[in-house]
Amino acid sequence: MPESFFHQKVVWITGASSGIGEALALELARQGARLVLSARRADELQRVASATGLAPADVLVLPLDITDEASMPSHTQAVLRRFGRIDVLFLNAGISQRSFVSETDLSVYHRLMAVNFFGVVALAKAVLPHFLAQKRGQFVVTSSVSGKIGVKQRSGYCASKHALHGFFDSLRAEVANEGLRVTMICPGYIRTPISASALDASGKAYGRFNKAQAEGMPADDCARRILRAVATGREEANIGGKELLGIYLKRFVPGLLSRILRQRPIEAV
Ligand SMILES: NC(=O)c1ccc[n+]([C@@H]2O[C@H](COP(=O)([O-])OP(=O)(O)OC[C@H]3O[C@@H](n4cnc5c(N)ncnc54)[C@H](OP(=O)(O)O)[C@@H]3O)[C@@H](O)[C@H]2O)c1
Numbered sequence: 001m002p003e004s005f006f007h008q009k010v011v012w013i014t015g016a017s018s019g020i021g022e023a024l025a026l027e028l029a030r031q032g033a034r035l036v037l038s039a040r041r042a043d044e045l046q047r048v049a050s051a052t053g054l055a056p057a058d059v060l061v062l063p064l065d066i067t068d069e070a071s072m073p074s075h076t077q078a079v080l081r082r083f084g085r086i087d088v089l090f091l092n093a094g095i096s097q098r099s100f101v102s103e104t105d106l107s108v109y110h111r112l113m114a115v116n117f118f119g120v121v122a123l124a125k126a127v128l129p130h131f132l133a134q135k136r137g138q139f140v141v142t143s144s145v146s147g148k149i150g151v152k153q154r155s156g157y158c159a160s161k162h163a164l165h166g167f168f169d170s171l172r173a174e175v176a177n178e179g180l181r182v183t184m185i186c187p188g189y190i191r192t193p194i195s196a197s198a199l200d201a202s203g204k205a206y207g208r209f210n211k212a213q214a215e216g217m218p219a220d221d222c223a224r225r226i227l228r229a230v231a232t233g234r235e236e237a238n239i240g241g242k243e244l245l246g247i248y249l250k251r252f253v254p255g256l257l258s259r260i261l262r263q264r265p266i267e268a269v
Helices: 019-030 042-052 069-083 106-134 155-178 219-231 242-252 254-263
Strands: 010-014 034-038 059-061 088-091 137-142 180-187 236-239
Touching: 010 019, 010 069, 019 034, 019 042, 019 219, 034 042, 034 069, 042 059, 059 069, 069 106, 088 106, 106 137, 106 155, 137 155, 137 219, 155 180, 180 219, 219 236, 236 242, 242 254
Parallel strands: 010 034, 010 088, 034 059, 088 137, 137 180, 180 236
Antiparallel strands: none
């Protein structure tokens, strides 16, 4: 079997305590990567670290809250002290939303942007000087089909994911000649607990599992496809089932998509 692109690479994953991030950790470990696992829940990160089967020397559990922007440079230094370099950074942590614009408290938008956009930007900026110095490094950003299309009950989530495309397309253009890569991942429905932690109109956890995610692509399948896209240097990859059709409708027949989305029933749980 040919050696994996990730063999012996130092890979930092945010949102590694659950869902897609956890699946990425398990698959990357199988492919021989050395891992840094980050999210807020240290106990869940420990569980994932054990499940990877990696030797303690090859995995660092680094709990962090991505909204604590000022702490990102010191977290980056902690990774560099431990492994001496970072090869790939998965900016994957995120939260979703379930509420209509008319009823959503403004604070919910601030929270969604703090986690899904400003936290991501803060960590990317903390790692960027290191990538530039070594003239190598890859940012992998988990956006969403919702980063391409606006849908009901996700106004803030869609806004935060759309914002990522603007920021990282600009960064890609700035650093492409420095040997750095940016890969945007746009998943459709993936089987994870993301709807449970989604924010409702007042900012409380929605607390339910949506049918769309429950019937979505398994997270381990999604993770393998993400890793293929990263290894082949793709700038963008859409991963999911028939919901991906929306991205192509938006590009080629936007009026049709708009009519479909207007008629779409509100969240069926
Ligand atoms: N599942 C889908 O259908 C789908 C579709 C499109 C895009 N996505 C995107 O995929 C990414 C991963 O989501 P998932 O589906 O795997 O959901 P998930 O299982 O709920 O995972 C979300 C991860 O983000 C972490 N996180 C949340 N807030 C954080 C914070 N303030 N600081 C640090 N980490 C934080 C969570 O860990 P802690 O709670 O321990 O902090 C968890 O590890 C997200 O960016 C999401 O928007 C998912």
